[in-house]
Amino acid sequence: MSGFSDLAPLFDPRSVVLVGASERAASVGGRTLANIVDHSDFRGTLHLVNATRPEVRGLACHRRVADLPSAPELAVIAVPAAGVMEALRECAAIGVKICVILTSGFGETGEEGRAVETEMKALAQSTGMRLYGPNCPGVTNINKRLGFTFSPAFKDDLRPGPIGLATQGGGLGRNLMQAMERGAGFALWCSTGNEVDLQVADFIHYMAGAPDVQVIGTILEGIKDGPRFLAAARAAAEAGKPVVALKVGRSEYGMKAAASHTASLTGSAEVNSAAFRQMGIIEVDDVDELVDVASLLARGRPQRGARIAVFGSSGGACALAADMVGQAGIVLAGFAPETTATLAEKLPSFAALGNPVDTTTVTLTNPSVIEETLAAVANDPAVSLVMLPMPLDYGPVSLTVAERMAAAQRLSPVPLVPVWMSERTGAAYRHFAEAEMVPIRSLRNAAKAFRRFIDRGEWEPGAMPRGMGAGPPGPTRTLSEAEGKAMLRSSGLVVPEGRIARSDTEAVEIAAELGFPVAVKIASADILHKSDIGGVVLGLRTAEAVRAAFEAVREAARRHEPAARIDGALVERMAPSGGQEILLSVSRDPVLGQVMTCGLGGIHVELLRDVSRRLLPVDAAEAGRMLRELRGFPLLQGLRGAAPCDLEALCAAMAAVSALVEARPEGIEEIEINPLRVGAAGEGAWVLDTVVTLREKDAGPCG
Numbered sequence: 001m002s003g004f005s006d007l008a009p010l011f012d013p014r015s016v017v018l019v020g021a022s023e024r025a026a027s028v029g030g031r032t033l034a035n036i037v038d039h040s041d042f043r044g045t046l047h048l049v050n051a052t053r054p055e056v057r058g059l060a061c062h063r064r065v066a067d068l069p070s071a072p073e074l075a076v077i078a079v080p081a082a083g084v085m086e087a088l089r090e091c092a093a094i095g096v097k098i099c100v101i102l103t104s105g106f107g108e109t110g111e112e113g114r115a116v117e118t119e120m121k122a123l124a125q126s127t128g129m130r131l132y133g134p135n136c137p138g139v140t141n142i143n144k145r146l147g148f149t150f151s152p153a154f155k156d157d158l159r160p161g162p163i164g165l166a167t168q169g170g171g172l173g174r175n176l177m178q179a180m181e182r183g184a185g186f187a188l189w190c191s192t193g194n195e196v197d198l199q200v201a202d203f204i205h206y207m208a209g210a211p212d213v214q215v216i217g218t219i220l221e222g223i224k225d226g227p228r229f230l231a232a233a234r235a236a237a238e239a240g241k242p243v244v245a246l247k248v249g250r251s252e253y254g255m256k257a258a259a260s261h262t263a264s265l266t267g268s269a270e271v272n273s274a275a276f277r278q279m280g281i282i283e284v285d286d287v288d289e290l291v292d293v294a295s296l297l298a299r300g301r302p303q304r305g306a307r308i309a310v311f312g313s314s315g316g317a318c319a320l321a322a323d324m325v326g327q328a329g330i331v332l333a334g335f336a337p338e339t340t341a342t343l344a345e346k347l348p349s350f351a352a353l354g355n356p357v358d359t360t361t362v363t364l365t366n367p368s369v370i371e372e373t374l375a376a377v378a379n380d381p382a383v384s385l386v387m388l389p390m391p392l393d394y395g396p397v398s399l400t401v402a403e404r405m406a407a408a409q410r411l412s413p414v415p416l417v418p419v420w421m422s423e424r425t426g427a428a429y430r431h432f433a434e435a436e437m438v439p440i441r442s443l444r445n446a447a448k449a450f451r452r453f454i455d456r457g458e459w460e461p462g463a464m465p466r467g468m469g470a471g472p473p474g475p476t477r478t479l480s481e482a483e484g485k486a487m488l489r490s491s492g493l494v495v496p497e498g499r500i501a502r503s504d505t506e507a508v509e510i511a512a513e514l515g516f517p518v519a520v521k522i523a524s525a526d527i528l529h530k531s532d533i534g535g536v537v538l539g540l541r542t543a544e545a546v547r548a549a550f551e552a553v554r555e556a557a558r559r560h561e562p563a564a565r566i567d568g569a570l571v572e573r574m575a576p577s578g579g580q581e582i583l584l585s586v587s588r589d590p591v592l593g594q595v596m597t598c599g600l601g602g603i604h605v606e607l608l609r610d611v612s613r614r615l616l617p618v619d620a621a622e623a624g625r626m627l628r629e630l631r632g633f634p635l636l637q638g639l640r641g642a643a644p645c646d647l648e649a650l651c652a653a654m655a656a657v658s659a660l661v662e663a664r665p666e667g668i669e670e671i672e673i674n675p676l677r678v679g680a681a682g683e684g685a686w687v688l689d690t691v692v693t694l695r696e697k698d699a700g701p702c703g
Contacts, residue, residue: 004205005202009098010074011188014044016036016046016075017074018032018047020083028078033056035148051063076148077091077133098132099133101131101132106194108135117196120134120197124197133196138151141187143161159180160187161185161436162214165186168221179295183433183438184294184436188207190203201232201233205231208232209235221249227470229592244290244293245276278615299436300385301457302456306453308331308450309357309378310387311359311373315352317443318356319356325450328448332356342373347373357377364401378416392422398426398428402435403431416437419442462621469665470588476669476695478525479691484671485687489687492656494653495687496572498514507547508546518573520550521570522535522536522570533560534560535556535557576686581676583672587672596658598611598623599612608631617659623651647678649679657673670692670693671691
């Protein structure tokens, strides 16, 4: 997918017009003007528009955009809602490339406001002028010190750095920015507001190509255009830039709040999380964790098999840190002999020289040893990160320790991460911040951030999804089991041989041709859960049993589903016994498109919800990764002497289902195979039951 515009005129324009410039310091137009003139390093041409004043703050004003002598690259709109459309039309008429609409009072207010947003979108589509907002705080380029924003905090939040931010909420975005207080540095921040045109995806895509951005952070309340978001995430992955995402709306309460805030689709939380994992996006649970993880990634890139060290002067804090590390599933590094020798030479005999390293209070009385010992640990070939538990503030003594640790960071190839555990944040804490070591505020948070960092190093990029089949729901038709199985058989899946019988005599004849034992199932596209009503009889070994089963399933259908259309009964050869039953499905997420779900059958799915998900496409390699994510995967490997399952056949079946949907993504609404029985190695995988639902326009004859 393409269609992304060049957003350079938004982040570094050569000329700007502020529409609604004001003398009133507290107004949107007044604050925006102050940020541009007083607090930015803007060296381009600035035009001002004010309908009633010839000048503002001694700067000449035009009455209308149409009066400008030339077309600025960027327009910042700060007029009341009633005047926004006129300003936008005039901007489009003279050739403005991008408009930032600070004004609120549109889609967030109701139907009338949404109607105006529809006009805005139509204007953007017809003219090619891009719109950012409305109802947004503007754009901030910290690395170039440019603030086209009304935020009074702009002048205070100016620590440059490698992290780019794209958020849908202004308040949470500014919260992230103010992590500058603990040393985090940011390149850009965009808060997209109502997203009438430009979306978070556009800014992620821009940052993927921006040389001064190394890590991308985002807070999402909803995704309006799934394929566009996936294309942006794919660009970031191809550029090797990690994306750290906080998705609001993972609970029912959060979904309702997010919908009312941005009117974006929140989508399925499970599908969103699956898509994030697939794209290498690191999903976090809160804003502080987003800062922790993004800052770690900005300071160092994880490699496979990452190990960590713990280094401190408090035995209790080191022990607690090790406990948190262990609970997070992180591995402590084993030191090389050279590292241990250096520690033994520099530290007292009663210090703990393993990992964690407990230097004891010698670092307080003789802080000069910190630099060499900590640098030795950090340079150990097995160490990828070093955690520095700081349980308390000793004032000047702690400051000296912080200074030595910051000096050790300059000798270290890996991030040294202070964990500031005290409620008192004094000079030592500020020194860590100024050294851009970004202290984390608890051991629990540190262990969680380290886990995310390490997981990123283990991520294996596979086939990148493109959001195939995304879109609103439409009319559908469910195929009969026989039709659905015919479709799957033609796509290469193994399906027991079977035919529809219209009478008990025909059922006996079919059973004899297939060979006993057989299964008899009610044939009706109107009855999806046949076994629940007694519509399935298995393991039939005689003609008499088949005849009785034919009548039994028809009677069960008449009793439980009297309105259902009955085609007869499906007589099938029984699949081999044994093996494991798998649930395999593909369904359509309206935002992100076709998604595959797999899990072990029975209680693993119904009670434990032990499933794995991927957006399509899924090939055999990706299918194997899905299966290894299941908690029940050891059952497929052969637990306690049981024969291992035919994983090769299972992965091939999953890839075949994906290929079937890929060939007609707009036509297939859902495929559920429940169960897919996988036998022992070499025995294959069999489709025992399936429900296939097509979009009505694609629901012609199958097979």
